[in-house]
Amino acid sequence: MARLGVDIGGTFTDVVLECGADRTSAKVLTTHGAPEDAIVEGMSRVCQAAGVAPDQIAQIIHGTTLATNALIERRGAKTALITTRGFRDVIEMRTESRFEQYDLNLVLPDPLLPRNRRHVVAERIDARGEVLVPLDRAEVEALVDDLAAAGYESVAVGLLHAYANDAHERLIAKVLAERMPGAMVSLSSQVSPQMREYERFNTTIANAYIKPLMASYLGRLKDRLATEGAACPVYLMHSGGGIMALEAAAEFPVRLVESGPAGGAIFAADLAARHGLDKVLSFDMGGTTAKICLIRAQTPKTARVFEVARSYRFKKGSGMPISIPVIDMVEIGAGGGSLARVDAMNQIRVGPESAGSEPGPACYGRGGDKPAVTDADLVLGKLDPEDFAGGSIPLYPDKARTALGTAIGEILEMDPQEAAFGLAEVVDETMANAARVHAVENGEDLGDYTMIAFGGAAPLHAARLCEKLGLDRCLVPRGAGVGSAIGFLRAPFSFEATRSVFTAMDAFDPAAVRSLFAEMEQEATGFVRACDAEAEVTAEHRLYMRYAGQGWEIPIDLTPAQAAAPEAGQILALFEAEYEKLFGRTVAGLRAEITVWSVKAATRQARPAPVERVADGPEPAASGTRDLFDPARGAVLSAAVLRRTGLAPGSTLAGPALITEQETTVVVPASRRARALGDGTIEVVAQGNAS
Structure with missing residues (x-):
């Protein structure tokens, strides 16, 4: 079955065609005015090279930066917010934290919607979901008529505590459907049913803001591909590391914000499984940004909140918080196209x-x-x-x-x-420092980690990063230059449902928990079945817990047996063990609480076959030499140049060397040596170290 993976980046659009064991790839410059043009050009190239007609493609898996760019560049639809009276300015007040405490001239980023596009209704639901102030339908109708007259294309509805009771949001949605049938609607109780109104409101507004744009683009893309002969199902990679149907992506486009980087993390996790690696630092460097992700036990670390459009040198807290399931990674503005300058301090x-x-x-x-x-x-x-x-x-x-x-x-x-x-x-030290900070924030020591490098620019910089981070080993897989697009083809169909139901452990109700899990599992499984009605679907259950009075939570994973028969004592023990692992000790005398519940449904993936070890072979003959500046030596050295396709499994060579391929080049400095593994992966290790 022929499958096509497409990743639109800020500089390049990567296209990968897989047909059985054969894989063909191409890099095309991204056409920002009409992104589908680059996709069609790339599809034409790989189909011609592979001898496959577009009508033979059975699936297209797509990831895009279009949603992210629309948020960064403020190119979304004319959007209104309807919220609870008294909470109109939540998205402008933010959390009132200073992300750069010593900057006396700190300027907070502007909210996505100005104040005159934020509207209120008189209603109130408390944190337990009980109605304190009923919603007056007549007031909603009058407001909706005003919004219709103002020509709004999209409406975000975010009411206080709607995650606990969505009745008022559903009433507003009903009135909008009746009186503004042409407008697109996003409800916070559907987009991000979680506590913390700033993050929830902001996520819902972001979804509404890009919804018309993404719906238009996805519709154009499907039609254009069909015109070119590829009238097959089109699926989208979402930020949580899975695949969702095009219709679901059009309804919840905010889940696509980190789709490209998520594909890269899945690609690295798949390679880690093939090589039996439990501690991996994924390094993805493309044309616009570099992404770093920690992968433990062949599973990328995930989070519930991340930021886009950071306005202050990529400082945490200076961006737009998006509260959705996402693969946790640090993103740095350091790609092949990143521009350099000299500042006032020289x-x-x-x-x-x-x-x-x-x-x-x-x-x-x-x-x-x-x-x-x-x-x-x-x-x-x-x-x-x-x-x-x-x-x-x-x-x-x-x-x-x-x-x-x-x-x-x-x-x-x-x-x-x-x-x-x-x-x-400067670029390499910036990325190395970001990796150090990310590891410390997650309680990890990078000393025994293996780096997996991919993306068009990563193999050029990976060995130098290893030198700076003290890593002995780096793997550069086949197809590294188009790694994210390959990752799309390795990802399962999946969807994660979340709920904010505050539960103190001393009031834990097993029957209520089983009912909540069943409801969430049904929702998540429904999205997966829309993509593949026949596949076997598994469910992963997770809780987010804290001690009373704390401001944030840590994730606690449950086994299927623990989710089917939840016990307060067992869950508390899991929480304390994880808390002690992260912070060194538990806090005696404080009550534990559950704030968010999560169920992720996914199609079962076959475990990748392990890569067989091959014996060392002779050093391959170089096709030539090239002058290469080695930063560790501070000198220009003569480096052997070899084609990657000419390396047989087991081939070993000492640096300095350059291993070239169509989409990238693997730089092997004088401090390293390279070896071709059984699956074509290039292993770059410190001189004198065994693999």
Whole structure:
């Protein structure tokens, strides 16, 4: 069965066609005005190369940055918010925390909707779901008539404590359907039925804001693909690491915000399972951003809240909180297209601004005149100007040197190579520091982790990151340059249902818990069955718990047996064990509480076959040499150049070396050696270490 994976990034659109054991891939510059154009071009390329007609494709799995970009660039629909009287300004007041406490001129990001687009109704439901102030239908009708007259395209409804009782939100939705039938509606009780009104309201508004745009795009995409002959089902990768139906994606587009990076994490987890790795640092570096994710026991770490559109150098707290199930990762504005500059302190700064695909880095020769990471990589010898992206995109070293010299060299009195070295070191140290902080925040020591590097730019920088982080081993899988798109083809159909039902452990009711789990499992399974009615579906149960008085919760996973027969004592023991693991001790005398319940339904995936170990082979013959700047040595070295396709399993070579392929290049510095494993993965380890 032929399947197509498509990942739209800020710079490149990656397309992967799998037909049995055969895989064909292509990288195409993203067409921001009409993203479907790049998809069609990429599909045409891989189908032609594989000898497969578009009408032979049985499934298309798609991930996109369109939703994220619309939020960042504020390009959504004309949207209104209907909320409880007295809570109109929740999204502007935020949490009242200072994400940069020493900045006296701190400016908080503007809310997604200005105050004149936020409207209120008189109603009130308490935290137990009991009605304190009934909702007057006549008041709702009058408000909806005003919204219709104002020409709103989309309406977000977020009422206080609607997660506990959604009756008032459903009444407003009914009136909207009757009096504004053309408007799209998003209810907080459906989009994010969780406590904490700021995050819930913001998530619902974000969903409403991008809903018309995404519905239009997904409709156009399906029609365009059908016109090209691929009239097969189209599925979307969601932020939680699974696949959902196109119709569900159009209804809840906010779940697509981190779809591309989620595919990369699934790709890394699949490789970890094949190689029997329990501790993995996933490193995904593309054209616009770099993403780092911790993977334990072949499962990416997940979270309930993440931020998009951070406005203050990617500082936590400076962005827009989105409260949905998501793979937990740290994202840095450091991709191949990230632009460099010299700040007022004469320090080199890189990102978060990116050259993207239009015009792209200076070396693309498409009009860009500012130096990007790709320009530095080219000048340092990591890239072949005549074989970039399989030769489809010529690079111009002279333009890269000119941009580096103008923006950095002339200011800091450096030649272009020194400027490129400084730029690359800033980028690598930024990513290494982000990995350190992410590990510390999760109570992990990276010393015994293995890095898995993928994305077009990651294999160029992975070995240097390993040097900085003290990691001995890095794996660069086959298809690393299009890893996220391959990850889409490895992901299960899945959906996660959540509920906020506050439960103190001294008032734990097993019967009520079983009923709640059954209701959530039915909801989650329904979304999965809409994608595949015949597949075996499994359910994972999770609780979020804290001590009374604490402001945040930790996740507690239950086995199927524990979820089927929940016991307060057993759950409390699980919580205390996990709490002690994270914080070193429990807190005696404090009551434990459950705030959020979660059930994730997913199709059962076959466990990947383990990779067989192969004996070391002879060092392969190089096709040539190239000057490569080694930052650890601070010198230019002569590096052997080899094609990845020419490496037989077991082939071993010492650095410095460059292993080239169509979508990327694996840089092996002098401190490392490389070895081809049985599945074609390149293992890069410290010299003298056994794999």
